[in-house]
Amino acid sequence: MAKNEKELEEISTTDKLKAFKTLKDSGLRVEFNGSGVPTxxxxxxxEIDKTLKNVKKLLKEIRYTGSFGVRAPRKTDMIGTEESLEAAEEVAEELTEKNEEMETLTA
Structure with missing residues (x-):
């Protein structure tokens, strides 16, 4: 067990940053969680299973043996979908129209 603990201690921040950069460069959305693990x-x-296989393959290529994570988006992640973008555009158009109406009324 001591050997295993030593190997984990040898994983440096540089390795985690290298893993983070590799994943980001491959087009994945990556973050560091509170403990500094690329997620x-x-x-x-x-899509978690499919993404997990791809991530394992990428990290194996760079010989990264440290911890990493794969998760689905949270409600607070603010990932824009087509529906949410269309809704935002509609709201923006309505606000523009109301502003124009207000300007004509005050003028």
């Missing part, structure tokens, strides 16, 4: 945010919960 990939996949598009949905149904």
């Amino acid at each position: 990939v945010i996949c598009a949905g919960a149904d």
Whole structure:
């Protein structure tokens, strides 16, 4: 067990940053959680298995043996979907129209 603990201690911040950069460069959405573990945010919960396989493959190529994570998006992640972007555009148009009406009334 001591050997295993020593190997974990040898994983440096540089290795984690290298893993983070590799994942980010491959087009994945990546974050560091509170403990400094690179965590990939996949598009949905149904894609976790597929994303996990890809992440393992990428990290194996760079010989990264440290911890990493894969998770689905949270409600607070603010990932824009087509529906939410369309809704935001509609709200922006309504606000623009109301502003124009207000300007004509005050003028």
